Amino acid sequence: MPAEADTLQTLDELGHTYKYGFVTDVATDMAPVGLTADTIRFLSAKKDEPQWLLDWRLKAFAVWQGMTPPTWQKPNIPPIDYQALSYYAAPKGMGNGPTSLDEIDPEIRRTYEKLGIPLKEQEILAGVTGGAPADSGRRVAVDAVFDSVSVATTFRAELAKAGVIFCPISEAIREHPELVQRYLGRVVPVADNYYAAMNSAVFSDGSFVYVPKGVRCPMELSTYFRINARNTGQFERTLILADEGSHVSYLEGCTAPQRDENQLHAAVVELVAMAGATIKYSTVQNWYPGDADGKGGIYNFVTKRGLCRGAKSKISWTQVETGSAITWKYPSCILEGDDSVGEFYSVALTRHKQAADTGTKMIHRGKRTRSIIIAKGISADAGDNTYRGLVDISPAATGSRNYTQCDSLLIGNRCGAHTIPYIKVHNASSTVEHEATTSKISDDQLFYCAQRGLPEQDAVAMIVNGFAKEVLQQLPMEFAVEAQKLLGISLEGSVG
Amino acid sequence: MQAILEISDLKVQVEEAGKAILQGVNLTVRPGELHAIMGPNGAGKSTLGYTLAGRDGYEVLAGDITLDGSSLLDMDADARARAGVFLAFQYPVELPGVNVANFLRTAMNAHRTARGEPELDVLAFLKLCRAEMAKLAMPEDFLSRSVNTGFSGGEKKRFEILQMALLQPTLAILDETDSGLDIDALRIVAAGVNALRTPERGWVVITHYQRLLDYLQPTHVHILANPDGMGGRIVRSGGPELAAQLEAEGYEKLGVA
Ligand SMILES: Nc1ncnc2c1ncn2[C@@H]1O[C@H](COP(=O)(O)OP(=O)(O)OP(=O)(O)O)[C@@H](O)[C@H]1O
C-alpha cells in the first residue's frame, strides 16, 4: 500500500521530532563513577548535609543493596550497571545553587531559553514544549534543576511574603531541617521499592514546598528538570507540604539530550495534605524517548505518592507522559483523612519502541473517601502501553467510592495496549466502578478530516487531543495548550 | 465556458472490493449547474463521490478528473478539499472529544491558509458560524459538542451542510444528504443548499428521491447503474423529467436495473 511506504519514509526522517535533544556545553563537576558508601559520603559532603541525613542515606543504601529490581512490570527492563554511572553532576561553581538569578552561567540561561523557560521574573509564562509562550498575565515560579543541582528558583521573595517556601530541597535541608526531617520518607518509605531505596541513598536535587495554614499559594509553582551530562542519572527528590486549609498547584516538566545510551531518572516525590488542604500536581514528561529503533532514551522509574492526611484534604495528579524509553510510574494517593479525595488523570503516549507501565494506587483508609481515575493510553508504531492500577478500600473506609475509566487508542497494528486493574474492597458500603475501552484511529476518521482540508498530521493531533480531552482539561490552562501541541508533535509521522 | 468538473471515461477499482466498481463514467458540470445522480443501491454512487474527493483505496484505473481544467488525480484528499472539492458524507464520521467549534475553525483556517489569507480569530469565526447555524436552525450548544458524536441522523446531515456553507466550495458533492431527514429538516436543508446556489458553483447531488429534487430543481439528472455487473456507469441522462419518470416507473421498467 503506498500509504504504508509513506509512513516508513516519514518515520525515517524522525530524528527531527524531538526538539530538545541538544547538549549544553558547560564545565561539569562529576563524582567518580561507581556506587559505594564512599560515593554517598562524597555527595553528601558536596551538599554540606547534616549528619542525620548522611546516616539516613547510608541506611537506605544498605537497604537497596539487599533488594532486587522489580520484574512484575510489562516492559522488560534491561540490567543497569549501577557501578558505571556517576551519581553527581553539577555545572562548575553551582554546587550549592546560585545566590541570585544574575549569577547563572549564561550557557545554562540560554539552555532554558531554548526550552522556553525564562529564568527571570516576568509577567509571562513559557511552557514546556518550547512553543511560543502564552501571554496569560499569570505568573509561574520556576525551580530549574540541571543534572544534580538546582540552578535557579524564581519569585522566592514574593512567595515568602505569602509565607510560602519554595526552594531546592538541598537548601530546605539546611534551612528547614525540622520539616524535612519530619516528612522525608514518611509517604514513600525507604524500602518501598528498589528505585525508591536507590533514590533515598543518592538523591540529588528537587523542589521543596511548604504552604502554611489557610494560604492559597499566589502563583503556580513549577520545576523544570533537565538532564545534560553524559553517563549520569538524575535522582530527583521533591517534598510538598500543604498545611491545613491551604491550596497549591505545582507543575513539573522534563527534557534531556538525544543520546544513543540510556539514562536513568529515578525520582521520589512525596506530598502531604493536611485537613482541608488541596495539592494539584501536574507533570508534562518529555524526556528523550529514544530513536525509531529503540536506541537510547531515558528510563523513567519514578515513585510518586501523596498522603491525604487530614479530613477533607485532596490530592490530584495529572500527568502527560510522552517521553522516555521506559516509563515505570504510579502516582498514588493514601486517603487517610475522612472525606478526603484522590484523583489521577493520565495521558501516556508511546510510539517507536517506547514502553509505558503506568497507573495509580488509590488506598482508601478514611471514611467516605473518594477517588477518580481517568487513564488514557495512546500507542503508535511498536509502542507498548500498560495501565496498571490498584483500588484498595479497607474495612474502616466505609461509604467510599472509586470510579475508574481506562481508554486506549491504537494507531496502526504493531502497537500494544493493556489494562491491568487490581480491585480490593473490604467493606460492603463502598462502591467501585471500572470502565475500559479500546479504539483505533480509523481510515474513515482520517478521510473525513482530510475532506475538510486538514493535513494528516493535524487530523491525528486533533483526534488524539479529542481522545485525551478529559485529562488535558485538568492541566492549568496555559500548560494544557502546550500539552496539546506536544501530543501532536510527538505523533508526527505515526500514520501515513 | 470552462467546466468546473470534467469526468472522462473514469474507471475505478476499490482496493478492498478487489474489482472495478466504476466502468467508464463521463460527466461535465459547468458553473451554476446542479447534476442529480440517481441509481440503484450498490451501483457505485458513493464510490464516485469518494473517488472525486480522493479517498485512499479508490484507485483510478483509467480516465481523468479535472477541477477548473486541472487534473485532481495527483492530489491528496486534503489538497483537493482545499482546492474547492466538498463532499457531504452519506455517513458522517464521529470524532469523539473533538469539539465542533474547534473542528470548524481549524478546517476554515486550513482553507484560508491555502488561499494565502490570514487565519480567523475566535470571535470572527463565531460570528460567521452563528449566522450560518441560524439559517439551518441549529442550536447554539451544538458548538460545544463533539463532532458527530451522539448526533441524530438529521443533525449529522445538517452539520454537513453547515460545514459546506462555511467552507464555500467550488464543487459541492452531496451524498444522500436527504436520507434520515424529517419533512421540516428536509425543507431547511434544501433551503440551505439553495442559498449557496451561486452562478459560479457546481453541484453533484446523489439522491434516491424526487422530494429533494423538487426543492433543488436540478439542471440535469443522471442514472448511474451497473446493469451487467461490470461496473457502474451513467446509463441515462436528461432533465428533471427523468427523475419524475423514475419515481413513477422504477429502475426495472426504465430498463436500467
Ligand atoms: N470498501 C469496500 N469494500 C468492499 N466493497 C465495496 C467497498 N466500497 C464499495 N464497495 C462495493 O462497491 C459497490 C458500490 O458501492 P457504493 O457505496 O458506491 O454504492 P451506492 O451506489 O452508493 O449505493 P447506495 O445507494 O446503497 O448508497 C457495492 O457493491 C459495494 O459493496
Ligand SMILES: [Mg+2]
Ligand atoms: Mg451510497
